[in-house]
Every structure is written in C-alpha cells, then in structure tokens.
Amino acid sequence: MRVLVTGAAGYLGRAVVSALAAAGHAPIAMVHKPNAEIGGVAEVRVADLLDPDSLRRAVRGVEAVCHLAGLGNARESIEEPLRYYRVNTAGTVSLLEAMAGAGVQTLVFASTAAIYAxxxxxxxxxxxxxxxxxxxxxxxxxxxxxxxxxxRTGAVAATVLRLMNLTGGHDPNPTRLIPRTLAAALGDGVLEINGDGSVCRDYVHVADAAAACVAALDHPAAPGTSRRYNIGSGRGTSILDIVAAVERVTGRPVPVRHRPAAPEAAVLIADPAQARAELGWTATHSGIDELVRDTWRARGC
Known part of the structure; x- marks a missing residue:
C-alpha cells in the first residue's frame, strides 16, 4: 500500500516509515525540506499543512495517509495557543480536504493521551x-x-491513536524524562523532580507506537467510521522508578533535586486492551529497563 506519512522527518515519523517499509508497504514521506534524509522511503514529497496546494499534490496517488505532523510542546502551546490550533487543528482540516479531493479514504491519526487530564x-x-x-x-x-x-459524511475511514509518553531510541527531545535522567547520570546537571517523584506515567517505545500505526493500516476502520485506541504499555512507572532504572542500566548515580509538587494527575496509564483485541497490537519493547537501555545505547554510551 502506498502510504503518505506526514511529519515523516520527525521522531515518530522516522520510526513509522521504517515500520511500514518492513511490513511491505511503500511509505511516501511528506516533509518541509527537500533534503530530508529518511531511510526506507519510496518517495519524498515536500508539503506543508498550512499550504493547501502543496497538500493536494502530496496526496495524489496514495492509498492511505498516516498523519503525524504537528506541534507537540505543551508548555509552548500555553504561550502560543493560536499557532497550535492553526497547525494541529486547521492543518488537519486542510489535509482532510485534500484527501477528499483526491479520493483518499483511509486515515490513521496520531493523537495524544494528554487529552485526559x-x-x-x-x-x-x-x-x-x-x-x-x-x-x-x-x-x-x-x-x-x-x-x-x-x-460521518462517508468521505474517510479513520483510526485515531491516542499515544502515551513516547520514548526510546534516538529521542531528539532532551526535555523528556528519560533523556534528562540519563544526562544527569552523565554529570550534565541535576535531575529536578516536582514533588516526591511518585507521579506515575505510561511510557511506550517509539517503535511500539510505530507498530500501532502499521496495525491500524492493516486493520482499517470501516468506511464512514472513526474509531480510537489508547496506545501505551498499560504499566505505570514513577519518576523514581525511572531514576532507579537509569542507575541500574548505567551503573551511575543520578543526582536529584526535589521541587514543590506541581498540580498534575498522580497516575496516568492507558488500558491497551481494545488495541490488543481489535488491532492485534501490543507493546513489546516498552519495559522500563529496555526503554532506558535503548536510549542509553542511542546516545553512544
């Protein structure tokens, strides 16, 4: 299947392209810059979610779209809310319009479990x-x-994947918890923790998230329907659990400084049962030690 991957040059995008190619699909990378180097792509197309003409060109001749492009910094979004609505919401509307014009009906959309407070x-x-x-x-x-x-108009059959906390491999975001904890273990500052470190989150390997995208394409939604799945490991891992895992994997102590607790959910974990039952997907690389070890190796350590 010829699959357009928006945001193909990003952290998740590269993993999805690789997973699609390994599964026998032909991934077509949609990128901002023509010189983006992405392994495993069948073709590269330059387009922007805010440029309808380029989107119409990008969707020509494809059979499905895996929509990963967008902005993803929660704190930045508080300072620039309109930019986030313009790219993430209006950009998705523009993509839907381009798909309708080209007769492309299959869509997989990478959303976020952050919608749950x-x-x-x-x-x-x-x-x-x-x-x-x-x-x-x-x-x-x-x-x-x-x-x-x-x-509901019948123009698209959509699968929405609400992703938990992505990590693992070559994570380009140094503000994520595991990269920050590894940096502290390497002597690059102190890991600052809000509260006592007992807050639990669900961490999922980027390769597992990519596999969920492939599974969604291989088990497409029925025409004229939209369905959603929570994609996570189903396990809760605290900040202190991650500190302990980093110390086990690296053999180095992690210096920690506790700050006042932040107003946030104490526990946020996905139930992946529906994805397992209907997509045949399960997280196979998202054990905490494996996540830390894989990120550690990707740093060249």
Missing amino acids: TADGVALGEDAAAAPAHPYASSKLAAEWAIDAQA
Whole structure:
C-alpha cells in the first residue's frame, strides 16, 4: 500500500516509515525540506499543512495517509495557543480536504493521551472523559472532532491513536524524562523532580507506537467510521522508578533535586486492551529497563 506519512522527518515519523517499509508497504514521506534524509522511503514529497496546494499534490496517488505532523510542546502551546490550533487543528482540516479531493479514504491519526487530564489511578479506556489541560491537547482533540465529523459524511475511514509518553531510541527531545535522567547520570546537571517523584506515567517505545500505526493500516476502520485506541504499555512507572532504572542500566548515580509538587494527575496509564483485541497490537519493547537501555545505547554510551 502506498502510504503518505506526514511529519515523516520527525521522531515518530522516522520510526513509522521504517515500520511500514518492513511490513511491505511503500511509505511516501511528506516533509518541509527537500533534503530530508529518511531511510526506507519510496518517495519524498515536500508539503506543508498550512499550504493547501502543496497538500493536494502530496496526496495524489496514495492509498492511505498516516498523519503525524504537528506541534507537540505543551508548555509552548500555553504561550502560543493560536499557532497550535492553526497547525494541529486547521492543518488537519486542510489535509482532510485534500484527501477528499483526491479520493483518499483511509486515515490513521496520531493523537495524544494528554487529552485526559486525570485518570484517578485507573487505567484509561477509550471512553474516559476528555479534559485537555493545555492548548496542545485541546488542539489535538479538536482535530479528532473534525476527523469524526468528516467520517460521518462517508468521505474517510479513520483510526485515531491516542499515544502515551513516547520514548526510546534516538529521542531528539532532551526535555523528556528519560533523556534528562540519563544526562544527569552523565554529570550534565541535576535531575529536578516536582514533588516526591511518585507521579506515575505510561511510557511506550517509539517503535511500539510505530507498530500501532502499521496495525491500524492493516486493520482499517470501516468506511464512514472513526474509531480510537489508547496506545501505551498499560504499566505505570514513577519518576523514581525511572531514576532507579537509569542507575541500574548505567551503573551511575543520578543526582536529584526535589521541587514543590506541581498540580498534575498522580497516575496516568492507558488500558491497551481494545488495541490488543481489535488491532492485534501490543507493546513489546516498552519495559522500563529496555526503554532506558535503548536510549542509553542511542546516545553512544
């Protein structure tokens, strides 16, 4: 299948391209810059979510779209909310319009579990209430609503993947917890922790998230429908658990400084049962020691 991957030059995008190629698909990378080097692509197309003409050219001749492009910094979104709605929401609308014009009906959309503000200590099912805490999350939820509405017209069959905390491999974001903890272990500063470090999150390897995208394409939604899945390991890992794992893997101590607790959910974990049952997907690389070890190796250590 010829699959257009938006955001193909990004952290998740590169993993998805690789997974699609390994599964026998022909991934077509949509990128901003023509000189982007991405292994495994069948073709590279230069386009922008905010440029409808380039989008119309990008979707020509493809059979499906895996939509990963967008902005993803929660704190930045608080300072620049309109930019996030413009790219994440309006950009998705423009892509849907281009797909409709080209007759492309199959869509996989990478959303975020950040739309759930709290889990009250219970693993999140897809029917958990949405309560986005910042413009990044609300802009992705608004994009989901646009996809749902378009699906009801019969123009698209969509699968929405609400991803938990991506990590593993060559993670380009030094602000994520595992890269920050590894940096502290290497002597690059102190790991600052809000509160006592007991806050639990669900960490999923980027390769597992990419495999979920492939599974969604291999088990497409019915025409005229939109469905959603929570994609995570199903395990809760605290900040102190990650510190302990980094110390086990590296053999180095992690210096820690505790700051006042932040107002945030104590536990946020996905229930992946529906993805397992309907997509045949499960996280196979998302054990905490494996995540830390893989990120450590990617740093060349």
